[in-house]
Amino acid sequence: MRGFGLFLLGAIVALGQQRNFVSCPIVRDTKTVPCFLAEYEGETYYLGIQQDITSDFHPPQLKHEVLVEGRVAPGPRVCGGIPLQPVSISVLKEVNLACSTLLPAEPGLDAPPAPRGPGPSSRRPEGGSEARSAPREPLTGQQEFTVLYSFNDDYLEYGGNQVVTEAAAYAKRIGASNVKVSGYRATSVLSNGDRLIEKAGLAEKRVQNIATLLRGLGLSSLTVESKKEAEPGDGQTDPSRRRVTIVVTP
Amino acid sequence: MRRLFLLVFLSIGSVLLLSAQYQDRFKITWIEPGSGATLPEFDAFDSTDGTIGVLNASGPINTEGHPFFTALGTNGRACVNCHQPTYGMSVSTSGLIERWRTTDGKDPVFAGFDGSNCPGLPQEKENSHSLLLRRGLFRIPLSWPPKNADGSPKPVEFTIEVVRDPTGCNTSPQYGLKSADPTISVYRRPRPVANLKYVLSGGRSIVLKTGMLADVDPETGNPVSMNLMTDAREPSLKTQAVSAIMGHEQAQVAPSSPQIQKIVEYESQVYVAQQAHIFGGPLAEAGGPPGLGVAALRDHRAGVLGDNESDPVFGLFSAWKGNDYYRASVARGADIFMFRQFWLRDAAHINSIGLGNPLKRTCATCHNAQMTGQDLSAGWVDVGTTNYPTWTEPSAESSELPVFKITCNRDADPHPYLGRVIYTTDPGRALISGRCVDVGSIVMQQLRGLAARAPYFANGSAKTLREVVDFYDRRFDMKLADQEKEDLINFLGAL
Numbered sequence: 001m002r003g004f005g006l007f008l009l010g011a012i013v014a015l016g017q018q019r020n021f022v023s024c025p026i027v028r029d030t031k032t033v034p035c036f037l038a039e040y041e042g043e044t045y046y047l048g049i050q051q052d053i054t055s056d057f058h059p060p061q062l063k064h065e066v067l068v069e070g071r072v073a074p075g076p077r078v079c080g081g082i083p084l085q086p087v088s089i090s091v092l093k094e095v096n097l098a099c100s101t102l103l104p105a106e107p108g109l110d111a112p113p114a115p116r117g118p119g120p121s122s123r124r125p126e127g128g129s130e131a132r133s134a135p136r137e138p139l140t141g142q143q144e145f146t147v148l149y150s151f152n153d154d155y156l157e158y159g160g161n162q163v164v165t166e167a168a169a170y171a172k173r174i175g176a177s178n179v180k181v182s183g184y185r186a187t188s189v190l191s192n193g194d195r196l197i198e199k200a201g202l203a204e205k206r207v208q209n210i211a212t213l214l215r216g217l218g219l220s221s222l223t224v225e226s227k228k229e230a231e232p233g234d235g236q237t238d239p240s241r242r243r244v245t246i247v248v249t250p
Numbered sequence: 251m252r253r254l255f256l257l258v259f260l261s262i263g264s265v266l267l268l269s270a271q272y273q274d275r276f277k278i279t280w281i282e283p284g285s286g287a288t289l290p291e292f293d294a295f296d297s298t299d300g301t302i303g304v305l306n307a308s309g310p311i312n313t314e315g316h317p318f319f320t321a322l323g324t325n326g327r328a329c330v331n332c333h334q335p336t337y338g339m340s341v342s343t344s345g346l347i348e349r350w351r352t353t354d355g356k357d358p359v360f361a362g363f364d365g366s367n368c369p370g371l372p373q374e375k376e377n378s379h380s381l382l383l384r385r386g387l388f389r390i391p392l393s394w395p396p397k398n399a400d401g402s403p404k405p406v407e408f409t410i411e412v413v414r415d416p417t418g419c420n421t422s423p424q425y426g427l428k429s430a431d432p433t434i435s436v437y438r439r440p441r442p443v444a445n446l447k448y449v450l451s452g453g454r455s456i457v458l459k460t461g462m463l464a465d466v467d468p469e470t471g472n473p474v475s476m477n478l479m480t481d482a483r484e485p486s487l488k489t490q491a492v493s494a495i496m497g498h499e500q501a502q503v504a505p506s507s508p509q510i511q512k513i514v515e516y517e518s519q520v521y522v523a524q525q526a527h528i529f530g531g532p533l534a535e536a537g538g539p540p541g542l543g544v545a546a547l548r549d550h551r552a553g554v555l556g557d558n559e560s561d562p563v564f565g566l567f568s569a570w571k572g573n574d575y576y577r578a579s580v581a582r583g584a585d586i587f588m589f590r591q592f593w594l595r596d597a598a599h600i601n602s603i604g605l606g607n608p609l610k611r612t613c614a615t616c617h618n619a620q621m622t623g624q625d626l627s628a629g630w631v632d633v634g635t636t637n638y639p640t641w642t643e644p645s646a647e648s649s650e651l652p653v654f655k656i657t658c659n660r661d662a663d664p665h666p667y668l669g670r671v672i673y674t675t676d677p678g679r680a681l682i683s684g685r686c687v688d689v690g691s692i693v694m695q696q697l698r699g700l701a702a703r704a705p706y707f708a709n710g711s712a713k714t715l716r717e718v719v720d721f722y723d724r725r726f727d728m729k730l731a732d733q734e735k736e737d738l739i740n741f742l743g744a745l
Contacts, residue, residue: 027608029610033610034606034608034609034610036606050605050606050609050610052605053458053603053604053605058604058605058606059604059605059606059607060606060607061601061602061606061607061666062595062607062608063596063607063666063667064607064666093663093664093666094664094669095664095665095666095667095668095669102593102608155460155461156456156461156462157461157604158458158604160461161456161458161461164456165455165456201661209461209462212462212463213455213456213462213463216455216463217455
């Protein structure tokens with residue numbers, strides 16, 4: 001009973017705390033879709049379930065370490081792990097064969113309901129980014145669009161693809177006088193105090209990629225800039241600084 | 251015992267009956283360039299366990315002077331040499347072997363430039379054409395480094411070394427990587443020129459898998475599907491036709507616009523699918539599975555993602571879930587294709603694009619486009635056929651194919667599951683993109699008319715559909731039971 005009390009106390013203290021760490025992900029099979037977990041300082045954290053490419057959560061990958069940046073969320077354990085929400089997942093690029101843990105399904109360890117079945121589906125998963133962004137007032141005036149990236153990565157994920165497409169469409173619709181594209185790289189502060197800095201040149205690479213896409217989507221006049229130095233980290237909002245911004249001015 | 255005897259007797263009887271029924275109507279023919287034949291609106295040919303249907307949706311085709319059926323280059327070849335209606339608009343090894351015997355190796359399909367292992371080999375020897383005769387592979391010479399449209403070299407993220415060269419072409423001073431015109435020779439199957447409205451559909455401005463701009467059709471400026479060819483190097487049927495005539499046909503003068511237009515018109519209206527099975531009879535029938543047969547391909551809308559619950563990739567097979575052994579097997583195979591989950595792991599451009607590794611899904615996760623089972627997104631994937639250790643070759647030492655060592659630059663993203671040093675028999679898309687993450691990625695093929703055009707995979711390594719299924723079973727540890735394998739094979743063979 002005393003142990004349970006300490007556990008409860010620990011859980012309350014941990015609630016709302018940030019957990020930023022690098023570790024191997026763990027895949028837990030269930031009766032439905034797999035759960036993705038990660039361990040840090042002897043504790044298991046729940047990151048999310050297998051979903052769709054249109055989802056906001058993109059799971060980690062075995063054979064790779066993952067940078068987890070998340071906040072301890074209220075509620076019971078999920079798939080045996082303390083849920084982190086919101087959580088940012090960055091798959092580190094180099095192959096690490098030690099990251100290979102795939103656990104079998106166990107009674108009592110269930111995944112949250114999955115929005116889609118095992119094959120392809122033309123239906124958008126409920127709550128996906130497209131579903132949320134559909135009914136919206138038409139944009140007016142100066143607008144800033146932000147493309148977010150995983151750590152040390154310039155790969156444009158599905159969500160970023162949508163942002164770029166939307167920015168280009170808006171700029172064309174209003175006949176923008178100026179489209180300014182700015183690239184950044186950032187620092188991630190881990191819970192153990194270590195600092196991870198994104199590689200030099202990444203801001204330039206990110207911004208050039210986005211500029212190429214915008215030109216390909218029909219925008220001819222762009223102002224392109226990148227910040228050479230990495231943005232400082234605070235251990236709380238670091239994922240939001242790995243970005244390219246597109247400011248569209250009427 | 252009497253019942254068993256009766257069953258065997260009836261089975262043999264129905265086989266003979268079907269064979270007799272098909273004997274006059276269905277045949278195997280090889281169309282030679284300039285033959286001047288007229289192709290009917292619908293034709294059917296023997297294929298493994300049945301017949302393949304070929305539909306010319308625009309009506310009968312007069313091949314007299316038609317540029318698809320006329321040699322436009324210097325080696326006597328026409329498009330039809332490698333895209334024969336008899337073989338599902340591709341060509342099979344059985345057809346090639348027969349052709350070698352019939353012509354004593356003189357048919358233009360065996361032209362030394364790419365119908366042999368290397369042009370420098372003695373062309374009269376059968377062994378110089380071993381990859382074509384044994385695996386249906388043509389030599390594809392590609393410049394290294396790859397070039398932009400203006401001829402300038404593309405930036406590349408890796409170095410490439412030849413570590414085994416059984417054909418001698420990659421180390422040849424004349425044709426190889428260190429020749430005056432540095433070239434990598436890879437060996438690939440010709441893809442079927444049929445059902446192309448599906449292959450060409452789905453072009454989007456930004457490629458989902460790479461986050462980069464899609465190639466555009468140079469004529470229209472519109473983004474293209476990038477599902478054409480093994481490495482998506484040609485954006486349109488027009489550019490592909492010109493490239494094939496200048497390359498495979500060794501033309502010295504570019505084809506005219508009307509010639510190209512006529513080739514594209516022909517290619518755009520021809521449909522191929524399995525039409526009948528020796529035990530199952532006609533596959534396309536009222537009330538049967540709606541996706542079977544050539545007419546279904548002609549009539550269906552292209553660019554539709556399969557819906558696993560209501561409108562699967564090849565339609566519903568529920569009408570066949572009865573007592574007929576063959577049909578019930580096909581229906582079970584369709585269910586395995588759609589719903590049998592397994593751990594899909596370490597497949598670049600599937601697991602690596604935000605879906606997670608591993609992924610508990612099905613065949614139809616990747617083979618998701620209705621009617622053909624290609625990927626609706628630009629579909630190059632490293633499923634593991636060409637890269638060590640999952641490659642289809644028994645070992646590097648005994649590989650019939652060349653083996654290359656790829657070393658990724660330090661500042662490039664490595665291959666997501668193989669790292670920075672990769673051994674491969676075909677770098678695939680990477681020979682065009684110059685990117686390390688693309689090493690071994692091959693554009694997914696359509697799954698129609700399979701029974702007429704063995705062997706399978708881009709490298710011709712699977713002689714039968716059984717070997718295809720066995721590869722996936724091994725690669726993804728699917729643990730398929732023998733009955734499940736048979737069902738999958740019957741299903742694939744019915745497409």
